[in-house]
Amino acid sequence: MxxxxxxxxxxxxxxxxxxxxxxxxxxxxxxxxxxxxxxxxxxxxxxxxxxxxxxxxxxxxxxxxxxxxxxxxxxxxxxxxxxxxxxxxxxxxxxxxxxxxxxxxxxxxxxxxxxxxxxxxxxxPLTSLTASEVLFTKMGFKMAADANTGQQLLIINGAGGVGSVAIQLAKWAGLTVSATASRPETRDWVKKMGATHIFNHREALAPQVADAGINFFDGILILHSTDQYFETAAKLIKPFGHVASIVENREPLPMGLLKNKAASFDWEYMFAKSDYGVDxxxxxxxxxxxxxxxxxxxxxxxxxxxxxxxxxxxxxxxxxxxxxxxxxxxxxxxxxxxxxxxxx
Amino acid sequence: MxxxxxxxxxxxxxxxxxxxxxxxxxxxxxxxxxxxxxxxxxxxxxxxxxxxxxxxxxxxxxxxxxxxxxxxxxxxxxxxxxxxxxxxxxxxxxxxxxxxxxxxxxxxxxxxxxxxxxxxxxxxPLTSLTASEVLFTKMGFKMAADANTGQQLLIINGAGGVGSVAIQLAKWAGLTVSATASRPETRDWVKKMGATHIFNHREALAPQVADAGINFFDGILILHSTDQYFETAAKLIKPFGHVASIVENREPLPMGLLKNKAASFDWEYMFAKSDYGVDxxxxxxxxxxxxxxxxxxxxxxxxxxxxxxxxxxxxxxxxxxxxxxxxxxxxxxxxxxxxxxxxx
CATH class of the missing domain: 3.90.180.10 (Medium-chain alcohol dehydrogenases, catalytic domain)
Structure with missing residues (x-):
């Protein structure tokens, strides 16, 4: 062939x-x-x-x-x-x-x-498996229509392949979705996918989040530059919340920042199951x-x-x-x- | 008064x-x-x-x-x-x-x-809240009798306050519990609490785990020296598994070791909820x-x-x-x- x-x-x-x-x-x-x-x-x-x-x-x-x-x-x-x-x-x-x-x-x-x-x-397939595994298996949100109403999700870099599916699935599951995007076309796109709040990741996120009236996110999904956004995520995550990422860090992550909030850090990699023959x-x-x-x-x-x-x-x-x-x-x-x- | x-x-x-x-x-x-x-x-x-x-x-x-x-x-x-x-x-x-x-x-x-x-x-109270939050909220095991049958849990330092409750709760919930202990009295104690396998944390854990016929643990709970045991935990954790800790790290943790297994790292701190007025x-x-x-x-x-x-x-x-x-x-x-x- x-x-x-x-x-x-x-x-x-x-x-x-x-x-x-x-x-x-x-x-x-x-x-x-x-x-x-x-x-x-x-x-x-x-x-x-x-x-x-x-x-x-x-x-x-x-x-x-x-x-x-x-x-x-x-x-x-x-x-x-x-x-x-x-x-x-x-x-x-x-x-x-x-x-x-x-x-x-x-x-x-x-x-x-x-x-x-x-x-x-x-x-x-790849993006929807990644998005559904990270939202519903790793971060612990319920995989059913409107099952997570009242909970807040932030997606760093919402306009890529995984982000575009994750916004839609999270919205279906009842989460209020904030997504970051910087260019006019990516901002329009994440809005079309279902994001309620759109923040510009080229500027400081915390003030934009505060302006939107949000204190903490129940989950933060990092889809770009884990090193760059980890500290902001640690600041914005709710106690007992989940910070998740699909992008490997380059520098050691200051994990201690999550300790007093008893927060979790979840990696997602959809080939982990087939690599190890699990599930x-x-x-x-x-x-x-x-x-x-x-x-x-x-x-x-x-x-x-x-x-x-x-x-x-x-x-x-x-x-x-x-x-x-x-x-x-x-x-x-x-x-x-x-x-x-x-x-x- | x-x-x-x-x-x-x-x-x-x-x-x-x-x-x-x-x-x-x-x-x-x-x-x-x-x-x-x-x-x-x-x-x-x-x-x-x-x-x-x-x-x-x-x-x-x-x-x-x-x-x-x-x-x-x-x-x-x-x-x-x-x-x-x-x-x-x-x-x-x-x-x-x-x-x-x-x-x-x-x-x-x-x-x-x-x-x-x-x-x-x-x-x-403090130890049972810590143990139940980490097992059933953070690591995702089901909180019901025999609800996690067939799953493997490793507790690093099983004989302390949190470990002693965690062994009992995990066993009640159907998990097979391995606990580490090094002295004769602590080994006897974790056995009494319900541990099936007892490993000596003063010696290399991976060979002892292999000898017990265990490939991977679904969850690993670190209750002592997170820095010392993190790499071993990364090796022994199952893909999509949870490594949890209650002991703050002193050195940066090599989080990348968990990436290809899509594993999670969960902090537990039972005062997080009262500190932040959450839940x-x-x-x-x-x-x-x-x-x-x-x-x-x-x-x-x-x-x-x-x-x-x-x-x-x-x-x-x-x-x-x-x-x-x-x-x-x-x-x-x-x-x-x-x-x-x-x-x-």
Whole structure:
């Protein structure tokens, strides 16, 4: 089958970053399905993993957000049939979705939302798993409509992929959502996603929060520069509240600032479960819930940029470049027929 | 009324550390009750606060674990009557329980367990609030009998006041409890409290854990030297698990070690709620549950040392000395009639 391979290189502009290639059709384990890919999204995890590649000779198949049709089913898999249209993030421990076909553990997948196009659906899995795990598993908010009314959530950098889903899910769950954004287009976007208060993270946050009449947040979700925002979060978090982050710190964090509030610090990393083989089916279940919310038009796709002339090395390079520029509002998806060439 | 006052001094052996004195009977606010004290316990928070005192002229009334009878009731208080026997930790923001009488917010108190003596009951509030908040609010275990079966908890330093209650509550809730202890008497004690596995924290923990057939813990509760045990905890925690601590770190913690497991770090400090005036009634409710478990003989008192010749400066000094020696197994309580002298 045809695939798109990435090799060790620092720059996305070099040819080795994205090359059309070929591989044998993947083997299907007893818990797997084989999926014929129709749309893939690019996330910061793709660009980070690509930048960390070192081999110039062994290619890596990236891609951790996919929509496609099931072409083969493992012996231990139920709930799915050949031809089913599914969506998932999968696992970074195996070949990714930048390929004609992919083998993925069926416990990590769900039927794609029926109301959404392939591109719209492909924008959702990784970010919605991240957002729902951090809000409802890690930070302890209840995952049900209006179940957290009266509670305040602050999202630092609300306009990215995870922030855009987190705002919507938190609002659905009854939280009052404050989101930070600095540019006119990102401010408009987080408002459209459902943020009640919008603060500018290029200026001091505490005075803006006080002006909005908010004393403390029950939860603060850091989606950019954990080092930069940790102290502000420690100041604004409610006693017994949760500060969560998806962005690894560079400097040691002054954790003692949370001590007298008995606050928690929660990391979220959605590949932790597949990396360690723990609780895989929880991700399929979360995605089924996400699909349900999307079909009920409660959760809207965060797709803003579609590259629809086919899945190939050139189009994936373009998508990586957009993500690396670090100014994305919402998500970018590459879709259309897989049309990478046969040979590198 | 007679009180026991503490002044700024480094050493518990100096007279200023504990002096019999007098104060006006405390005013009772609308949410308060006035309690005639019959037993008090000493916790590490007493000795830490005493060591931090700086004034040589203004005395501080310590004491954050008490049993007594209600002598007066504020206008907004229901659920309690004059003469009721209650127990509580109270608040460090107000005068403590080392006094004939104390005013305390009635939302922080509960009826004392009927089966327990005053001394047995006075050993429980602060440690059982700490243990139940950290296990069931912060770490997310379910607070019900056998509700967490199959999950593994490690308690670093299981033999102290908090550890002794935490082992019992966790076992009641269905967790398999491992506790660390190093001396023969502490090993016997944590076994008596209900620990299934006992590890020696003076030796490397990871090999002992592996020998016990345990891969990861769902929760790790650090009750001693957070700096020393954090890296081991990061190694032994399950993906999406909770590392919790009640002991402030001295050096920055390498939080990044928890990132790829999407683990949480939870601080617990039971005075956070009263310090910030947040969710006070949750503590009265938790204490009512603690009393119920004690009366059902599910939770046993952790009292090991009773000084029963009356509440006075000399006996409180002795109790502080025992706690400061840092070798306590279980808890020390001072009880008997309040018999401090009238004048300092």
């Amino acid at each position: 045809r695939v798109i391979e990435s090799f060790g290189t620092q720059s996305i502009d070099e040819r080795a970053a994205m090359i059309d290639g070929t591989r044998p059709t993947p083997n299907v384990g007893e818990h797997d399905v084989r999926v014929k890919i129709t749309a893939v999204s690019v996330n910061p995890v793709d660009t980070k993993l690509r930048q960390a590649l070192t081999s110039q000779t062994v290619g890596t198949i990236l891609g951790y957000d996919a929509v496609g049709q099931i072409a083969e089913i493992g012996s231990a898999v139920d709930h799915f049939e050949i031809g089913d249209r599914v969506f998932y993030a999968g696992s970074t421990a195996r070949d990714g979705a930048n390929a004609e076909e992919q083998a993925v553990d069926a416990r990590l997948i769900a039927h794609a939302p029926e109301r959404l196009t392939d591109a719209e659906a492909a924008a959702l 895989l089916s929880s991700q399929g279940q979360l995605l089924a819930k996400i699909a349900e919310l999307a079909d009920q038009q409660i959760l809207h796709t965060t797709l803003t940029t579609t590259i629809d002339s086919g899945i190939n090395a050139d189009n994936l390079r373009a998508a990586h470049q957009l993500v690396e520029a670090n100014k994305m509002v919402g998500k970018v998806v590459v879709t259309g027929p897989f049309n990478g060439s046969e040979k590198a | 007679r009180v026991i006052e503490s002044f700024g001094t480094q050493s518990i052996d100096e007279r200023a550390a504990m002096i019999d004195g007098t104060r006006p009977t405390p005013n009772v606010g609308e949410h308060d009750v006035r309690v005639k004290i019959t037993a008090v316990s000493v916790n590490p928070v007493d000795t830490k606060l005493r060591q931090a005192l700086t004034s040589q002229t203004v005395g501080t009334i310590l004491g954050y674990d008490a049993v007594g009878q209600i002598a007066e009731i504020g206008s907004a208080v229901d659920h309690f009557e004059i003469g009721d026997r209650v127990f509580y930790a109270g608040s460090t923001a107000r005068d403590g329980a080392n006094a004939e009488e104390q005013a305390v917010d009635a939302r922080l108190i509960a009826h004392a367990p009927e089966r327990l003596t005053d001394a047995e009951a006075a050993a429980l 006070l009634s949750s503590q009265g409710q938790l204490l009512a549950k603690i009393a119920e478990l004690a009366d059902q003989q599910i939770l046993h008192t952790t009292l090991t040392t009773t000084i029963d010749s009356g509440i006075n400066a000399d006996n409180l000094r002795a109790a502080h000395q025992l706690v400061e020696a840092n070798k306590m197994v279980g808890k020390v309580v001072v009880t008997g009639p309040f018999n401090g002298s009238e004048k300092a």
